Amino acid sequence: MKLFIGNKAYSSWSLRGWLACKLSALPFEEVVVPLYDEAWEKRREGDEFAPSSGKVPILWDGDDVVVWDSLAIVEYLNEKTDGDLFWPTDSAARAMARSMAAEMHSSFAALRREHSMNIRQIYPAVPPSEPVAHDIARIMQLWAQARARYGGDGDFLFGRFGAVDLMFAPVVTRFVTYQLPVARFANAYMRAIIAHPWMQEWIGGAQAEDWVIDRFEVPPQTA
Numbered sequence: 001m002k003l004f005i006g007n008k009a010y011s012s013w014s015l016r017g018w019l020a021c022k023l024s025a026l027p028f029e030e031v032v033v034p035l036y037d038e039a040w041e042k043r044r045e046g047d048e049f050a051p052s053s054g055k056v057p058i059l060w061d062g063d064d065v066v067v068w069d070s071l072a073i074v075e076y077l078n079e080k081t082d083g084d085l086f087w088p089t090d091s092a093a094r095a096m097a098r099s100m101a102a103e104m105h106s107s108f109a110a111l112r113r114e115h116s117m118n119i120r121q122i123y124p125a126v127p128p129s130e131p132v133a134h135d136i137a138r139i140m141q142l143w144a145q146a147r148a149r150y151g152g153d154g155d156f157l158f159g160r161f162g163a164v165d166l167m168f169a170p171v172v173t174r175f176v177t178y179q180l181p182v183a184r185f186a187n188a189y190m191r192a193i194i195a196h197p198w199m200q201e202w203i204g205g206a207q208a209e210d211w212v213i214d215r216f217e218v219p220p221q222t223a
Contacts, residue, residue: 001028004048006035006056008206010216012117012170015202016070017057019166022198023085024077028059034211071105074163086163093150097157097164100142104167111135115174116216119206125179126220132180139171140183147189155192169193178220 003021005014021028033056052058052068059067059076067076078086087094110131128136146157146164156165172193175182182190193199 001026001062002031002060003028004031004033004056004058004060006033007209007211007213008032008202009120009209009211010117010213011035011056012112012173013055013070014057015117015170015173016166017059017073018202019169019198020070020074020077020086020163021059023161023163023166024081025085026077026080032205035213071101071167074101074166078163088150088158088162090150093158096146096150097162100146100157101164101167103142104164104171108135108139108171111139111171111174115178115180115220117170117173118177118216119173119203121177121217121219123178123219125181128178128180136175136180136182139168140186143168143186143189144183147185156189161196165193169199 001021003017005011005018008014018030035056048060049055049058051066055068057068057070057073059073061067061076061080067073074086088097110129114129114132143157150158152159154160156162157168158164172190174180175186175190176194194203
């Protein structure tokens, strides 16, 4: 398999696709494509990117199978690994985990828009806007429900690290980068995400990158 991803410092969806590949335990080649450089428009028109209209991540499995969109990559790899690694085995927990992952995939537009992922930075804390505060409150509600009902003795939302955690991993980095206010219980979960060996590998890769995209280097503004 070959996974095309964007800059590790900035590309939240690439992080999700990459974590999915790591979770699958299947061998894959990682190809980092600098976003928005002078060759970006030409590169995204190439055959390898055509199925996704130039978006990353995009996963090729051989020459014929191509999967784009992080959640689709999760489900493809879940099937390829016989469904044992990505979702909880309990049907009720699995239903909740899938619902949470889908909500993460489609929601929280204010948080995404106002606090883009930038793993290399930690900015001074600024009170979030009302829409962002609403997104944070909903995320706290989801995390609290998962931990209370299915977290058990594990460190992650449903005990062991799974698909729903990799979907929320970029959110954790945003909370750290912008020092956004979270519920007290969430700190332990966030520490577990950041400390995970795969996250440490990704963060190390982000720190080693030379690329800087100015649009993603803007600190939050005071009201």
